[in-house]
Amino acid sequence: MMALYKFLPHFSFFFCALSAICAWKEMKKLTTIFLAIFFLVMLFHLAGLWLSLERPPMRTLGETRLWYAFFLPLVGVLLYRQLKSPWVLLYSQVMAGLFLLLNMVKPENFDKTLMPALQSPWFVPHVIVYMIAYALLGLSALFACYQLYQHYFRGKQLLQADLDSIDLYVVSGTVLLTLGLLFGALWAKEAWGHYWTWDPKETWALITWLVYLNYLHAKLHQINESLRVRRSLFFVAIGFVAVLLCWFGVNYMPSAQNSVHTYIN
Amino acid sequence: MEKFWKWPWGLAQNSVLLMALVINSFIIQYLNEGRGVMILPFPYNAIALFCFLSFFIILYYLPFTSRMRAWIVSYPLVITCLSFLGILSLVSGFFPQGTALMLPPVLKRLGLEDITTSFAFTLLSSLLALSLLYAVLKRAKKFKMSDLAFYLNHLGLLIIILAHGFGSSDRQMVKLDLELDQVAWMGRSDEAGKKLIEMPFALKLKKFTMEEYAPELAYIDGKSMKVLKTCPIIDRTSVTKYRCDYQGHQLSLDSFMSNAFEVGGKYVEVNHLGTAPVAQVKIQAPGLVGNYGPVTSGSQFFAPRFVTINPTLSIAMLPAKAKSYASDLQYYTPEGEIGELSISVNKPKVLKEWKLYQYGYDDTMGKWSKLSIIEAVRDPWLPYVYLGIFLLLLGSLWMLVVALPKKSKELSNDGTL
Numbered sequence: 001m002m003a004l005y006k007f008l009p010h011f012s013f014f015f016c017a018l019s020a021i022c023a024w025k026e027m028k029k030l031t032t033i034f035l036a037i038f039f040l041v042m043l044f045h046l047a048g049l050w051l052s053l054e055r056p057p058m059r060t061l062g063e064t065r066l067w068y069a070f071f072l073p074l075v076g077v078l079l080y081r082q083l084k085s086p087w088v089l090l091y092s093q094v095m096a097g098l099f100l101l102l103n104m105v106k107p108e109n110f111d112k113t114l115m116p117a118l119q120s121p122w123f124v125p126h127v128i129v130y131m132i133a134y135a136l137l138g139l140s141a142l143f144a145c146y147q148l149y150q151h152y153f154r155g156k157q158l159l160q161a162d163l164d165s166i167d168l169y170v171v172s173g174t175v176l177l178t179l180g181l182l183f184g185a186l187w188a189k190e191a192w193g194h195y196w197t198w199d200p201k202e203t204w205a206l207i208t209w210l211v212y213l214n215y216l217h218a219k220l221h222q223i224n225e226s227l228r229v230r231r232s233l234f235f236v237a238i239g240f241v242a243v244l245l246c247w248f249g250v251n252y253m254p255s256a257q258n259s260v261h262t263y264i265n
Numbered sequence: 266m267e268k269f270w271k272w273p274w275g276l277a278q279n280s281v282l283l284m285a286l287v288i289n290s291f292i293i294q295y296l297n298e299g300r301g302v303m304i305l306p307f308p309y310n311a312i313a314l315f316c317f318l319s320f321f322i323i324l325y326y327l328p329f330t331s332r333m334r335a336w337i338v339s340y341p342l343v344i345t346c347l348s349f350l351g352i353l354s355l356v357s358g359f360f361p362q363g364t365a366l367m368l369p370p371v372l373k374r375l376g377l378e379d380i381t382t383s384f385a386f387t388l389l390s391s392l393l394a395l396s397l398l399y400a401v402l403k404r405a406k407k408f409k410m411s412d413l414a415f416y417l418n419h420l421g422l423l424i425i426i427l428a429h430g431f432g433s434s435d436r437q438m439v440k441l442d443l444e445l446d447q448v449a450w451m452g453r454s455d456e457a458g459k460k461l462i463e464m465p466f467a468l469k470l471k472k473f474t475m476e477e478y479a480p481e482l483a484y485i486d487g488k489s490m491k492v493l494k495t496c497p498i499i500d501r502t503s504v505t506k507y508r509c510d511y512q513g514h515q516l517s518l519d520s521f522m523s524n525a526f527e528v529g530g531k532y533v534e535v536n537h538l539g540t541a542p543v544a545q546v547k548i549q550a551p552g553l554v555g556n557y558g559p560v561t562s563g564s565q566f567f568a569p570r571f572v573t574i575n576p577t578l579s580i581a582m583l584p585a586k587a588k589s590y591a592s593d594l595q596y597y598t599p600e601g602e603i604g605e606l607s608i609s610v611n612k613p614k615v616l617k618e619w620k621l622y623q624y625g626y627d628d629t630m631g632k633w634s635k636l637s638i639i640e641a642v643r644d645p646w647l648p649y650v651y652l653g654i655f656l657l658l659l660g661s662l663w664m665l666v667v668a669l670p671k672k673s674k675e676l677s678n679d680g681t682l
Contacts (some may be wrong), residue, residue, distance in 0.1 A: 026272060050460045056492055070494060082676075085379065107614075111495075111497060111498055112478065112483065112498060113478045113498065113588070114588075115491075115586065116587060116588070116589050116590060116609070116610035116611065117610055119589070119610070119611060120611045126505045136344075138485045142606065162634070164676070168669060168676065169610065169673060171664070171669060172665070172669055175661045175664045175665050175669070177656070177667075178661045179339035179661050179665075182657060182658050184655050185654060186654065188645075190611055190612075191610065191611050192611060192612070192622070193438060193620065193624075193640050193642040194436075194438065194642065194644075195654075196429065197363055198357055198381060200357075203354050203357050206351075206354055207351045207355060209356050210347045210351040210354070211351060212346050213347055214344050214348060214351075217340050217344050217347070218344055219342070220340060221341065221344070222340075223275075253359055
């Protein structure tokens with residue numbers, strides 16, 4: 001059975017790549033079929049891992065990457081319904097594929113251990129909410145970069161409609177970030193005695209949140225339309241850099257040596 | 266210059282203004298020998314909070330403050346303030362806080378080792394709190410049900426910032442080292458100076474229990490002791506099926522003992538203090554003969570043991586990881602009350618306004634530890650922080666369940682979706 005789990009990322013990657021190619025070639029039906037198979041394989045993979053490890057598979061960075069690779073195409077489908085552009089599906093699949101590839105190149109030892117502090121009802125909602133938020137914000141950031149590229153290198157005038165198309169996703173992502181932060185605080189109080197300890201991971205989560213709060217306010221600032229849209233798109237793009245630093249980067253910073261989140265290494 | 270400061274202020278003007286305030290705050294901190302903002306304990310902090318709120322609320326309703334009101338709630342100020350707070354938080358995101366090991370004296374004197382109590386951080390947090398307060402007051406003039414998420418989110422965050430900030434001086438975190446069958450009533454404070462604090466109760470450790478996961482074997486570099494590959498944990502029911510491969514080497518098990526003691530170079534299974542797990546391993550590889558033997562992580566009574574394959578490759582056992590640990594306690598109060606408590610990680614208990622947490626144990630003894638470290642936390646402002654968290658949670662959920670789907674529907678009616 002474990003051998004099957006070992007190759008499930010390969011299967012998922014295969015169908016992920018197929019649906020990406022079909023999305024690129026605008027073959028709608030095939031894209032849908034391959035995407036459906038991809039989701040089924042991923043679901044099977046995650047459920048199997050959960051059962052075999054006897055704990056939620058959300059402890060290590062590799063495990064969180066799997067959830068991200070699951071949620072990203074899901075958000076991609078939602079965004080595709082809105083933008084009607086196949087590139088959304090393509091990019092979400094390519095990004096998901098990249099994360100699956102990382103897990104294939106650097107396979108982790110899945111072990112059953114779960115440190116006592118992580119054995120909490122807050123564990124699953126905390127991680128899931130963050131992963132959905134990261135998926136929403138990741139695709140929005142990609143779209144924001146695309147719009148900014150169009151503006152600076154193709155001379156496209158940025159309009160309110162360009163922001164509106166992703167606004168719902170950025171706001172949803174920010175709301176989920178808020179929930180993740182609050183779940184984490186409530187959990188920390190039960191596990192470590194204080195709801196906020198300025199742990200490096202917490203600090204980076206706060207910085208990320210502040211950037212997206214800036215987006216929420218920048219988009220309402222009544223100034224020249226192009227400037228407002230440009231500024232807001234910048235916050236969406238920078239916000240995801242903060243997300244990545246918070247998710248992966250913080251483990252490589254000197255401050256991480258004192259982090260209570262080091263179990264994810 | 267006059268043209269630059271022309272009203273209304275945008276991002277540039279607010280950035281210059283806040284930058285000047287932040288620089289001045291750091292100068293004050295430097296002149297203050299690096300000491301940050303001191304919040305006095307109750308009742309002074311409650312009085313200070315009352316003064317802060319009443320002063321600014323009264324100011325809000327005075328006719329000549331219209332420009333100040335408009336500035337405090339303006340988007341450019343909010344954006345600048347959030348950005349500056351983010352930049353200051355970056356300091357603690359990069360450097361370990363409170364350790365004072367890495368930073369040169371000049372930076373220490375500027376307060377960078379404890380950025381959250383610095384003058385600059387306090388000033389910006391206060392400005393943000395003020396902005397939240399005025400934003401709520403402004404919107405409250407014309408209450409609209411559609412603004413519900415706005416009220417919940419802004420009020421929630423305001424309460425969290427104020428209760429966390431003003432209440433910080435009343436928060437106490439102390440550790441009690443409990444030896445088996447000994448009574449303790451003095452706690453070590455976490456604050457500088459590590460002063461001892463007399464608790465309003467005494468605790469006696471009746472029993473410390475710890476469950477460990479089965480240990481993991483690992484391929485290690487015998488010279489650098491670096492782990493090259495971690496093998497799965499040893500499941501007692503499937504010892505004979507255990508396999509772990511690394512670069513052509515196949516590791517299997519002959520036998521496994523969870524609690525073993527070294528007697529005359531041999532290991533015997535016994536349930537006693539100071540035992541450790543021992544695995545009899547076998548390594549097979551092309552051209553390799555007779556690589557087998559016992560591997561153990563060792564205990565305080567006997568040394569770890571490896572099986573060496575070659576000078577740079579050995580098999581070691583990693584120390585077992587804790588699955589759960591708990592303390593059975595007896596408590597005594599000055600009123601003569603005696604009772605029992607059981608505390609484990611993630612399951613704290615409350616005793617006389619103090620919340621008791623299972624913090625640690627004697628690492629060198631592991632599951633045989635006769636010491637349990639209990640952390641006692643008292644935070645009288647916690648209900649207010651929780652109120653803020655609850656409001657913010659409610660606001661976020663409202664947005665997610667009501668406001669955002671409504672917006673999505675509107676967009677689809679416009680034909681955008």
